[in-house]
Amino acid sequence: MVLVMGLQRMLCGVRRLPPTHTTSPPSCVAGFHVASTEPDTQYHQIKDSVSGKVREIAYKKTSGPKDVGLVYIPGFMGHKGGGKPLALHPFTQQYGFPYVRYDPSGLGESKGLNKTETLFSTWLEDAAQILEHVTEGPQIIVASSMGNWITCHLANKVPDKFLGIVMLAPAINFHHRYKKVLFSQLHPEALKKFMEGEIVKLYSPDYGEFPLKNEQFEAMQKYEVNLDKGNIQLTCPVRIIHGMKDKDVPHLESLTLVSALQSQDVHLTYLKESGHTLNDPASLEVIFDTILKLDHQIHHPHEEPPS
Structure with a gap:
Protein backbone atom coordinates (compact mmCIF):
# COMPACT_ATOMS: atom_id res chain seq x y z
CA MET A 1 0.00 0.00 0.00
CA VAL A 2 1.26 3.43 -0.88
CA LEU A 3 1.01 5.80 2.07
CA VAL A 4 1.31 9.52 1.45
CA MET A 5 2.40 11.22 4.64
CA GLY A 6 2.54 14.82 5.68
CA LEU A 7 -0.15 16.26 3.42
CA GLN A 8 -1.73 18.07 6.38
CA ARG A 9 1.51 19.96 6.79
CA MET A 10 0.50 22.01 3.78
CA LEU A 11 -1.80 23.86 6.17
CA CYS A 12 -0.01 23.70 9.48
CA GLY A 13 3.70 23.72 8.60
CA VAL A 14 6.39 21.27 9.66
CA ARG A 15 5.52 19.01 12.55
CA ARG A 16 8.54 18.86 14.81
CA LEU A 17 9.34 15.19 15.20
CA PRO A 18 10.76 13.87 18.45
CA PRO A 19 14.53 14.51 18.39
CA THR A 20 15.36 10.82 18.26
CA HIS A 21 18.80 11.48 16.82
CA THR A 22 19.91 13.40 19.91
CA THR A 23 19.15 10.62 22.38
CA SER A 24 21.53 7.89 23.45
CA PRO A 25 22.52 5.45 20.69
CA PRO A 26 20.69 2.10 20.69
CA SER A 27 22.15 -0.75 22.73
CA CYS A 28 23.59 -2.46 19.62
CA VAL A 29 26.21 0.29 19.35
CA ALA A 30 27.00 0.68 23.04
CA GLY A 31 30.67 1.31 23.51
CA PHE A 32 31.26 2.13 19.87
CA HIS A 33 33.85 4.86 19.46
CA VAL A 34 32.52 8.00 17.79
CA ALA A 35 35.27 9.72 15.83
CA SER A 36 35.62 13.43 16.51
CA THR A 37 37.44 14.16 13.25
CA GLU A 38 36.69 13.77 9.57
CA PRO A 39 37.87 10.49 8.01
CA ASP A 40 40.70 10.68 5.50
CA THR A 41 39.87 11.03 1.82
CA GLN A 42 40.41 7.83 -0.15
CA TYR A 43 40.27 7.21 -3.91
CA HIS A 44 38.66 4.59 -6.11
CA GLN A 45 40.02 4.23 -9.64
CA ILE A 46 37.75 3.83 -12.65
CA LYS A 47 39.09 3.06 -16.12
CA ASP A 48 36.90 4.33 -18.95
CA SER A 49 35.91 1.40 -21.16
CA VAL A 50 36.07 3.51 -24.34
CA SER A 51 38.94 5.97 -23.91
CA GLY A 52 40.98 3.94 -21.43
CA LYS A 53 41.42 7.09 -19.36
CA VAL A 54 41.65 6.54 -15.60
CA ARG A 55 39.84 8.77 -13.15
CA GLU A 56 39.88 8.70 -9.36
CA ILE A 57 36.73 9.10 -7.30
CA ALA A 58 37.34 10.71 -3.92
CA TYR A 59 35.32 9.33 -1.03
CA LYS A 60 35.13 9.26 2.74
CA LYS A 61 34.20 6.07 4.53
CA THR A 62 33.46 5.39 8.17
CA SER A 63 32.77 2.05 9.81
CA GLY A 64 30.03 1.09 12.22
CA PRO A 65 28.66 -1.99 13.98
CA LYS A 66 25.30 -1.96 12.21
CA ASP A 67 24.73 -4.49 9.45
CA VAL A 68 23.11 -1.88 7.18
CA GLY A 69 25.22 0.92 5.73
CA LEU A 70 24.31 4.35 4.42
CA VAL A 71 25.59 5.73 1.13
CA TYR A 72 24.91 9.27 -0.05
CA ILE A 73 24.38 9.91 -3.77
CA PRO A 74 24.60 13.66 -4.48
CA GLY A 75 22.61 15.71 -6.96
CA PHE A 76 23.66 17.77 -9.97
CA MET A 77 27.02 19.42 -9.20
CA GLY A 78 26.76 18.12 -5.63
CA HIS A 79 29.58 16.41 -3.70
CA LYS A 80 30.54 14.93 -0.34
CA GLY A 81 31.20 18.34 1.18
CA GLY A 82 27.62 19.57 0.88
CA GLY A 83 25.39 20.38 3.84
CA LYS A 84 23.44 17.11 3.94
CA PRO A 85 26.33 14.63 3.51
CA LEU A 86 28.34 16.54 6.11
CA ALA A 87 25.42 16.52 8.55
CA LEU A 88 24.98 12.77 8.05
CA HIS A 89 28.52 12.06 9.26
CA PRO A 90 27.97 12.70 13.02
CA PHE A 91 24.49 11.17 12.77
CA THR A 92 25.81 7.90 11.32
CA GLN A 93 28.63 7.85 13.86
CA GLN A 94 26.20 8.28 16.74
CA TYR A 95 23.95 5.47 15.57
CA GLY A 96 26.61 3.08 14.29
CA PHE A 97 25.83 3.13 10.57
CA PRO A 98 28.74 2.47 8.20
CA TYR A 99 28.71 5.49 5.91
CA VAL A 100 30.13 6.36 2.48
CA ARG A 101 29.96 9.70 0.67
CA TYR A 102 31.86 10.64 -2.45
CA ASP A 103 32.68 13.30 -5.03
CA PRO A 104 31.35 12.52 -8.51
CA SER A 105 33.81 12.90 -11.38
CA GLY A 106 34.81 16.50 -12.03
CA LEU A 107 33.77 17.66 -8.56
CA GLY A 108 35.34 18.07 -5.15
CA GLU A 109 38.57 16.14 -4.71
CA SER A 110 38.00 13.64 -7.52
CA LYS A 111 40.71 13.53 -10.19
CA GLY A 112 41.04 12.79 -13.89
CA LEU A 113 38.12 14.77 -15.35
CA ASN A 114 36.93 18.34 -15.10
CA LYS A 115 33.30 19.41 -14.81
CA THR A 116 32.82 20.01 -18.52
CA GLU A 117 34.03 16.52 -19.42
CA THR A 118 31.44 14.76 -17.29
CA LEU A 119 28.10 13.40 -18.48
CA PHE A 120 25.15 11.72 -16.77
CA SER A 121 26.61 8.37 -17.79
CA THR A 122 29.86 9.29 -16.01
CA TRP A 123 28.07 10.06 -12.77
CA LEU A 124 25.95 6.92 -13.10
CA GLU A 125 29.09 4.80 -13.42
CA ASP A 126 30.66 6.61 -10.46
CA ALA A 127 27.69 5.76 -8.24
CA ALA A 128 27.58 2.14 -9.43
CA GLN A 129 31.30 1.70 -8.73
CA ILE A 130 31.01 3.20 -5.26
CA LEU A 131 28.09 0.93 -4.43
CA GLU A 132 29.76 -2.21 -5.80
CA HIS A 133 33.36 -1.70 -4.70
CA VAL A 134 33.44 0.74 -1.77
CA THR A 135 30.32 0.02 0.30
CA GLU A 136 30.08 -3.26 2.17
CA GLY A 137 26.85 -5.24 2.27
CA PRO A 138 23.29 -3.96 1.83
CA GLN A 139 22.62 -0.24 2.00
CA ILE A 140 20.06 2.42 2.71
CA ILE A 141 20.59 4.80 -0.19
CA VAL A 142 20.17 8.47 0.66
CA ALA A 143 19.90 10.34 -2.63
CA SER A 144 19.49 14.04 -3.31
CA SER A 145 17.90 15.70 -6.34
CA MET A 146 19.46 14.24 -9.53
CA GLY A 147 20.96 11.49 -7.36
CA ASN A 148 17.49 9.95 -7.29
CA TRP A 149 17.45 9.77 -11.09
CA ILE A 150 20.78 7.94 -10.88
CA THR A 151 19.34 5.70 -8.16
CA CYS A 152 16.45 4.63 -10.40
CA HIS A 153 19.01 3.26 -12.88
CA LEU A 154 21.20 1.69 -10.20
CA ALA A 155 18.36 -0.49 -8.96
CA ASN A 156 18.74 -2.67 -12.05
CA LYS A 157 22.54 -2.67 -11.94
CA VAL A 158 23.11 -3.59 -8.28
CA PRO A 159 19.75 -4.71 -6.84
CA ASP A 160 21.38 -6.66 -3.99
CA LYS A 161 22.63 -3.39 -2.50
CA PHE A 162 19.17 -1.89 -2.06
CA LEU A 163 17.47 -2.35 1.32
CA GLY A 164 15.74 1.02 1.32
CA ILE A 165 15.90 4.47 -0.23
CA VAL A 166 15.47 7.95 1.22
CA MET A 167 14.76 10.29 -1.70
CA LEU A 168 15.39 13.97 -1.02
CA ALA A 169 13.75 16.45 -3.43
CA PRO A 170 13.93 13.93 -6.30
CA ALA A 171 14.73 15.46 -9.70
CA ILE A 172 13.88 12.77 -12.24
CA ASN A 173 14.29 13.84 -15.89
CA VAL A 225 12.84 7.46 -16.96
CA ASN A 226 9.30 6.52 -17.95
CA LEU A 227 7.11 7.85 -15.14
CA ASP A 228 4.00 5.91 -16.09
CA LYS A 229 2.33 4.04 -13.24
CA GLY A 230 4.46 1.19 -11.88
CA ASN A 231 7.21 1.59 -14.45
CA ILE A 232 10.17 2.22 -12.10
CA GLN A 233 11.44 -1.15 -10.92
CA LEU A 234 12.22 -0.22 -7.34
CA THR A 235 10.60 -2.69 -4.97
CA CYS A 236 12.32 -1.87 -1.67
CA PRO A 237 10.85 0.58 0.88
CA VAL A 238 11.08 4.19 -0.36
CA ARG A 239 10.78 7.37 1.68
CA ILE A 240 10.43 10.64 -0.22
CA ILE A 241 10.95 14.04 1.44
CA HIS A 242 10.19 17.19 -0.55
CA GLY A 243 10.05 20.85 0.43
CA MET A 244 7.03 22.83 -0.72
CA LYS A 245 9.18 25.93 -1.25
CA ASP A 246 11.44 24.05 -3.69
CA LYS A 247 12.12 26.47 -6.57
CA ASP A 248 14.14 23.95 -8.57
CA VAL A 249 11.86 20.89 -8.61
CA PRO A 250 8.10 21.41 -8.13
CA HIS A 251 7.00 19.39 -5.12
CA LEU A 252 3.98 17.95 -6.92
CA GLU A 253 6.35 16.00 -9.18
CA SER A 254 6.92 13.66 -6.24
CA LEU A 255 3.27 12.58 -6.44
CA THR A 256 3.92 11.39 -9.98
CA LEU A 257 7.00 9.55 -8.75
CA VAL A 258 5.01 7.76 -6.04
CA SER A 259 2.72 6.32 -8.71
CA ALA A 260 5.64 5.34 -10.97
CA LEU A 261 7.42 3.30 -8.29
CA GLN A 262 6.63 -0.42 -8.22
CA SER A 263 7.23 -0.58 -4.48
CA GLN A 264 4.08 -0.85 -2.39
CA ASP A 265 5.90 0.66 0.60
CA VAL A 266 6.28 4.34 -0.29
CA HIS A 267 5.86 7.29 2.06
CA LEU A 268 5.85 10.88 0.82
CA THR A 269 6.46 13.69 3.30
CA TYR A 270 5.98 17.34 2.36
CA LEU A 271 7.75 20.03 4.39
CA LYS A 272 5.89 23.30 4.02
CA GLU A 273 8.73 25.66 4.89
CA SER A 274 11.62 23.85 3.20
CA GLY A 275 13.30 24.50 -0.14
CA HIS A 276 15.30 22.30 -2.49
CA THR A 277 18.47 21.79 -0.46
CA LEU A 278 16.74 20.39 2.66
CA ASN A 279 19.81 21.22 4.74
CA ASP A 280 18.12 23.47 7.30
CA PRO A 281 17.85 22.10 10.88
CA ALA A 282 14.13 21.25 10.63
CA SER A 283 14.58 19.35 7.37
CA LEU A 284 17.66 17.50 8.66
CA GLU A 285 15.69 16.45 11.74
CA VAL A 286 13.04 14.88 9.50
CA ILE A 287 15.71 13.17 7.37
CA PHE A 288 17.42 11.67 10.44
CA ASP A 289 14.13 10.50 11.90
CA THR A 290 13.13 8.95 8.58
CA ILE A 291 16.39 6.99 8.36
CA LEU A 292 16.03 5.65 11.89
CA LYS A 293 12.45 4.55 11.33
CA LEU A 294 13.31 2.94 8.01
CA ASP A 295 16.20 1.06 9.61
CA HIS A 296 13.87 -0.13 12.37
CA GLN A 297 11.35 -1.34 9.81
CA ILE A 298 14.03 -3.22 7.87
CA HIS A 299 15.07 -5.11 11.00
CA HIS A 300 11.58 -5.42 12.54
CA PRO A 301 9.18 -5.55 9.60
CA HIS A 302 6.18 -6.59 11.69
CA GLU A 303 6.56 -3.97 14.39
CA GLU A 304 5.32 -0.41 14.48
CA PRO A 305 8.17 2.12 14.12
CA PRO A 306 9.08 4.06 17.29
CA SER A 307 7.16 7.32 17.67
Whole structure:
Protein backbone atom coordinates (compact mmCIF):
# COMPACT_ATOMS: atom_id res chain seq x y z
CA MET A 1 0.00 0.00 0.00
CA VAL A 2 1.26 3.43 -0.88
CA LEU A 3 1.01 5.80 2.07
CA VAL A 4 1.31 9.52 1.45
CA MET A 5 2.40 11.22 4.64
CA GLY A 6 2.54 14.82 5.68
CA LEU A 7 -0.15 16.26 3.42
CA GLN A 8 -1.73 18.07 6.38
CA ARG A 9 1.51 19.96 6.79
CA MET A 10 0.50 22.01 3.78
CA LEU A 11 -1.80 23.86 6.17
CA CYS A 12 -0.01 23.70 9.48
CA GLY A 13 3.70 23.72 8.60
CA VAL A 14 6.39 21.27 9.66
CA ARG A 15 5.52 19.01 12.55
CA ARG A 16 8.54 18.86 14.81
CA LEU A 17 9.34 15.19 15.20
CA PRO A 18 10.76 13.87 18.45
CA PRO A 19 14.53 14.51 18.39
CA THR A 20 15.36 10.82 18.26
CA HIS A 21 18.80 11.48 16.82
CA THR A 22 19.91 13.40 19.91
CA THR A 23 19.15 10.62 22.38
CA SER A 24 21.53 7.89 23.45
CA PRO A 25 22.52 5.45 20.69
CA PRO A 26 20.69 2.10 20.69
CA SER A 27 22.15 -0.75 22.73
CA CYS A 28 23.59 -2.46 19.62
CA VAL A 29 26.21 0.29 19.35
CA ALA A 30 27.00 0.68 23.04
CA GLY A 31 30.67 1.31 23.51
CA PHE A 32 31.26 2.13 19.87
CA HIS A 33 33.85 4.86 19.46
CA VAL A 34 32.52 8.00 17.79
CA ALA A 35 35.27 9.72 15.83
CA SER A 36 35.62 13.43 16.51
CA THR A 37 37.44 14.16 13.25
CA GLU A 38 36.69 13.77 9.57
CA PRO A 39 37.87 10.49 8.01
CA ASP A 40 40.70 10.68 5.50
CA THR A 41 39.87 11.03 1.82
CA GLN A 42 40.41 7.83 -0.15
CA TYR A 43 40.27 7.21 -3.91
CA HIS A 44 38.66 4.59 -6.11
CA GLN A 45 40.02 4.23 -9.64
CA ILE A 46 37.75 3.83 -12.65
CA LYS A 47 39.09 3.06 -16.12
CA ASP A 48 36.90 4.33 -18.95
CA SER A 49 35.91 1.40 -21.16
CA VAL A 50 36.07 3.51 -24.34
CA SER A 51 38.94 5.97 -23.91
CA GLY A 52 40.98 3.94 -21.43
CA LYS A 53 41.42 7.09 -19.36
CA VAL A 54 41.65 6.54 -15.60
CA ARG A 55 39.84 8.77 -13.15
CA GLU A 56 39.88 8.70 -9.36
CA ILE A 57 36.73 9.10 -7.30
CA ALA A 58 37.34 10.71 -3.92
CA TYR A 59 35.32 9.33 -1.03
CA LYS A 60 35.13 9.26 2.74
CA LYS A 61 34.20 6.07 4.53
CA THR A 62 33.46 5.39 8.17
CA SER A 63 32.77 2.05 9.81
CA GLY A 64 30.03 1.09 12.22
CA PRO A 65 28.66 -1.99 13.98
CA LYS A 66 25.30 -1.96 12.21
CA ASP A 67 24.73 -4.49 9.45
CA VAL A 68 23.11 -1.88 7.18
CA GLY A 69 25.22 0.92 5.73
CA LEU A 70 24.31 4.35 4.42
CA VAL A 71 25.59 5.73 1.13
CA TYR A 72 24.91 9.27 -0.05
CA ILE A 73 24.38 9.91 -3.77
CA PRO A 74 24.60 13.66 -4.48
CA GLY A 75 22.61 15.71 -6.96
CA PHE A 76 23.66 17.77 -9.97
CA MET A 77 27.02 19.42 -9.20
CA GLY A 78 26.76 18.12 -5.63
CA HIS A 79 29.58 16.41 -3.70
CA LYS A 80 30.54 14.93 -0.34
CA GLY A 81 31.20 18.34 1.18
CA GLY A 82 27.62 19.57 0.88
CA GLY A 83 25.39 20.38 3.84
CA LYS A 84 23.44 17.11 3.94
CA PRO A 85 26.33 14.63 3.51
CA LEU A 86 28.34 16.54 6.11
CA ALA A 87 25.42 16.52 8.55
CA LEU A 88 24.98 12.77 8.05
CA HIS A 89 28.52 12.06 9.26
CA PRO A 90 27.97 12.70 13.02
CA PHE A 91 24.49 11.17 12.77
CA THR A 92 25.81 7.90 11.32
CA GLN A 93 28.63 7.85 13.86
CA GLN A 94 26.20 8.28 16.74
CA TYR A 95 23.95 5.47 15.57
CA GLY A 96 26.61 3.08 14.29
CA PHE A 97 25.83 3.13 10.57
CA PRO A 98 28.74 2.47 8.20
CA TYR A 99 28.71 5.49 5.91
CA VAL A 100 30.13 6.36 2.48
CA ARG A 101 29.96 9.70 0.67
CA TYR A 102 31.86 10.64 -2.45
CA ASP A 103 32.68 13.30 -5.03
CA PRO A 104 31.35 12.52 -8.51
CA SER A 105 33.81 12.90 -11.38
CA GLY A 106 34.81 16.50 -12.03
CA LEU A 107 33.77 17.66 -8.56
CA GLY A 108 35.34 18.07 -5.15
CA GLU A 109 38.57 16.14 -4.71
CA SER A 110 38.00 13.64 -7.52
CA LYS A 111 40.71 13.53 -10.19
CA GLY A 112 41.04 12.79 -13.89
CA LEU A 113 38.12 14.77 -15.35
CA ASN A 114 36.93 18.34 -15.10
CA LYS A 115 33.30 19.41 -14.81
CA THR A 116 32.82 20.01 -18.52
CA GLU A 117 34.03 16.52 -19.42
CA THR A 118 31.44 14.76 -17.29
CA LEU A 119 28.10 13.40 -18.48
CA PHE A 120 25.15 11.72 -16.77
CA SER A 121 26.61 8.37 -17.79
CA THR A 122 29.86 9.29 -16.01
CA TRP A 123 28.07 10.06 -12.77
CA LEU A 124 25.95 6.92 -13.10
CA GLU A 125 29.09 4.80 -13.42
CA ASP A 126 30.66 6.61 -10.46
CA ALA A 127 27.69 5.76 -8.24
CA ALA A 128 27.58 2.14 -9.43
CA GLN A 129 31.30 1.70 -8.73
CA ILE A 130 31.01 3.20 -5.26
CA LEU A 131 28.09 0.93 -4.43
CA GLU A 132 29.76 -2.21 -5.80
CA HIS A 133 33.36 -1.70 -4.70
CA VAL A 134 33.44 0.74 -1.77
CA THR A 135 30.32 0.02 0.30
CA GLU A 136 30.08 -3.26 2.17
CA GLY A 137 26.85 -5.24 2.27
CA PRO A 138 23.29 -3.96 1.83
CA GLN A 139 22.62 -0.24 2.00
CA ILE A 140 20.06 2.42 2.71
CA ILE A 141 20.59 4.80 -0.19
CA VAL A 142 20.17 8.47 0.66
CA ALA A 143 19.90 10.34 -2.63
CA SER A 144 19.49 14.04 -3.31
CA SER A 145 17.90 15.70 -6.34
CA MET A 146 19.46 14.24 -9.53
CA GLY A 147 20.96 11.49 -7.36
CA ASN A 148 17.49 9.95 -7.29
CA TRP A 149 17.45 9.77 -11.09
CA ILE A 150 20.78 7.94 -10.88
CA THR A 151 19.34 5.70 -8.16
CA CYS A 152 16.45 4.63 -10.40
CA HIS A 153 19.01 3.26 -12.88
CA LEU A 154 21.20 1.69 -10.20
CA ALA A 155 18.36 -0.49 -8.96
CA ASN A 156 18.74 -2.67 -12.05
CA LYS A 157 22.54 -2.67 -11.94
CA VAL A 158 23.11 -3.59 -8.28
CA PRO A 159 19.75 -4.71 -6.84
CA ASP A 160 21.38 -6.66 -3.99
CA LYS A 161 22.63 -3.39 -2.50
CA PHE A 162 19.17 -1.89 -2.06
CA LEU A 163 17.47 -2.35 1.32
CA GLY A 164 15.74 1.02 1.32
CA ILE A 165 15.90 4.47 -0.23
CA VAL A 166 15.47 7.95 1.22
CA MET A 167 14.76 10.29 -1.70
CA LEU A 168 15.39 13.97 -1.02
CA ALA A 169 13.75 16.45 -3.43
CA PRO A 170 13.93 13.93 -6.30
CA ALA A 171 14.73 15.46 -9.70
CA ILE A 172 13.88 12.77 -12.24
CA ASN A 173 14.29 13.84 -15.89
CA PHE A 174 15.12 17.36 -14.72
CA HIS A 175 17.04 18.24 -17.90
CA HIS A 176 13.92 19.37 -19.78
CA ARG A 177 12.97 21.92 -17.16
CA TYR A 178 16.56 23.05 -16.63
CA LYS A 179 17.07 23.81 -20.31
CA LYS A 180 13.85 25.83 -20.40
CA VAL A 181 15.14 27.91 -17.51
CA LEU A 182 18.46 28.42 -19.27
CA PHE A 183 16.74 29.49 -22.47
CA SER A 184 14.63 32.02 -20.60
CA GLN A 185 17.42 33.50 -18.49
CA LEU A 186 20.62 33.36 -20.55
CA HIS A 187 21.73 36.47 -22.41
CA PRO A 188 21.23 35.92 -26.17
CA GLU A 189 24.98 35.86 -26.77
CA ALA A 190 25.53 33.29 -24.01
CA LEU A 191 22.61 31.22 -25.27
CA LYS A 192 24.12 31.19 -28.77
CA LYS A 193 27.42 29.90 -27.35
CA PHE A 194 25.58 27.26 -25.34
CA MET A 195 23.67 25.97 -28.37
CA GLU A 196 26.89 25.86 -30.39
CA GLY A 197 28.49 23.57 -27.82
CA GLU A 198 30.63 26.09 -26.01
CA ILE A 199 30.99 26.25 -22.24
CA VAL A 200 28.76 28.73 -20.42
CA LYS A 201 29.62 29.62 -16.82
CA LEU A 202 26.67 30.12 -14.51
CA TYR A 203 26.43 31.23 -10.90
CA SER A 204 23.90 30.28 -8.26
CA PRO A 205 23.84 31.60 -4.66
CA ASP A 206 23.15 28.06 -3.46
CA TYR A 207 25.74 26.22 -5.57
CA GLY A 208 28.37 28.79 -6.58
CA GLU A 209 29.87 28.96 -10.08
CA PHE A 210 29.56 25.99 -12.40
CA PRO A 211 30.19 25.54 -16.14
CA LEU A 212 27.61 23.92 -18.41
CA LYS A 213 27.60 22.51 -21.94
CA ASN A 214 24.62 21.63 -24.09
CA GLU A 215 26.16 18.19 -24.60
CA GLN A 216 25.55 17.37 -20.94
CA PHE A 217 21.80 17.87 -21.36
CA GLU A 218 21.57 16.22 -24.77
CA ALA A 219 23.30 13.12 -23.39
CA MET A 220 20.73 12.88 -20.57
CA GLN A 221 17.92 12.12 -23.00
CA LYS A 222 18.84 8.45 -23.39
CA TYR A 223 18.52 8.04 -19.63
CA GLU A 224 15.02 9.47 -19.31
CA VAL A 225 12.84 7.46 -16.96
CA ASN A 226 9.30 6.52 -17.95
CA LEU A 227 7.11 7.85 -15.14
CA ASP A 228 4.00 5.91 -16.09
CA LYS A 229 2.33 4.04 -13.24
CA GLY A 230 4.46 1.19 -11.88
CA ASN A 231 7.21 1.59 -14.45
CA ILE A 232 10.17 2.22 -12.10
CA GLN A 233 11.44 -1.15 -10.92
CA LEU A 234 12.22 -0.22 -7.34
CA THR A 235 10.60 -2.69 -4.97
CA CYS A 236 12.32 -1.87 -1.67
CA PRO A 237 10.85 0.58 0.88
CA VAL A 238 11.08 4.19 -0.36
CA ARG A 239 10.78 7.37 1.68
CA ILE A 240 10.43 10.64 -0.22
CA ILE A 241 10.95 14.04 1.44
CA HIS A 242 10.19 17.19 -0.55
CA GLY A 243 10.05 20.85 0.43
CA MET A 244 7.03 22.83 -0.72
CA LYS A 245 9.18 25.93 -1.25
CA ASP A 246 11.44 24.05 -3.69
CA LYS A 247 12.12 26.47 -6.57
CA ASP A 248 14.14 23.95 -8.57
CA VAL A 249 11.86 20.89 -8.61
CA PRO A 250 8.10 21.41 -8.13
CA HIS A 251 7.00 19.39 -5.12
CA LEU A 252 3.98 17.95 -6.92
CA GLU A 253 6.35 16.00 -9.18
CA SER A 254 6.92 13.66 -6.24
CA LEU A 255 3.27 12.58 -6.44
CA THR A 256 3.92 11.39 -9.98
CA LEU A 257 7.00 9.55 -8.75
CA VAL A 258 5.01 7.76 -6.04
CA SER A 259 2.72 6.32 -8.71
CA ALA A 260 5.64 5.34 -10.97
CA LEU A 261 7.42 3.30 -8.29
CA GLN A 262 6.63 -0.42 -8.22
CA SER A 263 7.23 -0.58 -4.48
CA GLN A 264 4.08 -0.85 -2.39
CA ASP A 265 5.90 0.66 0.60
CA VAL A 266 6.28 4.34 -0.29
CA HIS A 267 5.86 7.29 2.06
CA LEU A 268 5.85 10.88 0.82
CA THR A 269 6.46 13.69 3.30
CA TYR A 270 5.98 17.34 2.36
CA LEU A 271 7.75 20.03 4.39
CA LYS A 272 5.89 23.30 4.02
CA GLU A 273 8.73 25.66 4.89
CA SER A 274 11.62 23.85 3.20
CA GLY A 275 13.30 24.50 -0.14
CA HIS A 276 15.30 22.30 -2.49
CA THR A 277 18.47 21.79 -0.46
CA LEU A 278 16.74 20.39 2.66
CA ASN A 279 19.81 21.22 4.74
CA ASP A 280 18.12 23.47 7.30
CA PRO A 281 17.85 22.10 10.88
CA ALA A 282 14.13 21.25 10.63
CA SER A 283 14.58 19.35 7.37
CA LEU A 284 17.66 17.50 8.66
CA GLU A 285 15.69 16.45 11.74
CA VAL A 286 13.04 14.88 9.50
CA ILE A 287 15.71 13.17 7.37
CA PHE A 288 17.42 11.67 10.44
CA ASP A 289 14.13 10.50 11.90
CA THR A 290 13.13 8.95 8.58
CA ILE A 291 16.39 6.99 8.36
CA LEU A 292 16.03 5.65 11.89
CA LYS A 293 12.45 4.55 11.33
CA LEU A 294 13.31 2.94 8.01
CA ASP A 295 16.20 1.06 9.61
CA HIS A 296 13.87 -0.13 12.37
CA GLN A 297 11.35 -1.34 9.81
CA ILE A 298 14.03 -3.22 7.87
CA HIS A 299 15.07 -5.11 11.00
CA HIS A 300 11.58 -5.42 12.54
CA PRO A 301 9.18 -5.55 9.60
CA HIS A 302 6.18 -6.59 11.69
CA GLU A 303 6.56 -3.97 14.39
CA GLU A 304 5.32 -0.41 14.48
CA PRO A 305 8.17 2.12 14.12
CA PRO A 306 9.08 4.06 17.29
CA SER A 307 7.16 7.32 17.67
